[in-house]
Amino acid sequence: DTAVSQTPKYLVTQMGNDKSIKCEQNLGHDTMYWYKQDSKKFLKIMFSYNNKELIINETVPNRFSPKSPDKAHLNLHINSLELGDSAVYFCASSPQLEGYGTDTQYFGPGTRLTVL
Amino acid sequence: ILNVEQSPQSLHVQEGDSTNFTCSFPSSNFYALHWYRWETAKSPEALFVMTLNGDEKKKGRISATLNTKEGYSYLYIKGSQPEDSATYLCAFGVSSGTYKYIFGTGTRLKVLA
Numbered sequence: 508d509t510a511v512s513q514t515p516k517y518l519v520t521q522m523g524n525d526k527s528i529k530c531e532q533n534l535g536h537d538t539m540y541w542y543k544q545d546s547k548k549f550l551k552i553m554f555s556y557n558n559k560e561l562i563i564n565e566t567v568p569n570r571f572s573p574k575s576p577d578k579a580h581l582n583l584h585i586n587s588l589e590l591g592d593s594a595v596y597f598c599a600s601s602p603q604l605e606g607y608g609t610d611t612q613y614f615g616p617g618t619r620l621t622v623l
Numbered sequence: 624i625l626n627v628e629q630s631p632q633s634l635h636v637q638e639g640d641s642t643n644f645t646c647s648f649p650s651s652n653f654y655a656l657h658w659y660r661w662e663t664a665k666s667p668e669a670l671f672v673m674t675l676n677g678d679e680k681k682k683g684r685i686s687a688t689l690n691t692k693e694g695y696s697y698l699y700i701k702g703s704q705p706e707d708s709a710t711y712l713c714a715f716g717v718s719s720g721t722y723k724y725i726f727g728t729g730t731r732l733k734v735l736a
Contacts, residue, residue: 547728551726552725563723597667609654611672612657613669615666617666
């Protein structure tokens with residue numbers, strides 16, 4: 508049973524298109540995250556949601572819009588894709604935001620996005 | 624800007640060797656320090672979370688120490704095995720209004736048989 512799942516695993520698309528990546532966790536966690544792994548292999552936080560509410564919104568272009576229909580899902584929609592959006596995107600979840608950083612994050616398998 | 628630095632960036636060791644790497648982080652606003660193990664083509668998996676200065680954690684042949692006053696953590700692997708080959712990430716938990724984790728770039732370990 509996959510704890511944090513993402514679909515699709517690979518996404519190849521043309522510049523200018525709009526695409527979505529879905530994330531689901533079956534751990535009953537309150538908090539979900541989106542990270543981008545950049546070309547230097549850094550994992551950078553993009554967004555964090557706690558119980559469907561946006562908590563963290565880092566400096567991310569507003570072409571990126573997260574949506575959390577319920578506590579178990581956090582989807583990432585990207586409009587007008589650009590070449591620089593090519594990266595691996597990881598979804599993660601953790602039990603509660605108020606864990607003051609002691610909560611372990613559980614990561615999905617990643618989605619490799621390639622923009623041509 | 625908060626930075627988390629890990630060194631070395633990559634490391635090759637022979638099977639059976641012991642090794643260690645460093646995670647350096649800002650010593651202010653410290654909440655927790657996490658270590659993750661990240662195998663190629665898989666997701667990062669949690670190894671340890673440490674919160675107190677002087678904390679030491681151990682899991683099998685892998686252990687970690689924490690010094691919050693000087694802002695560093697060491698990860699040790701005793702008697703490295705080929706299956707230990709992975710990238711080891713540390714993440715610094717910080718609160719500046721909202722809580723978030725800042726990841727280092729990782730240390731890529733390759734254990735040669």
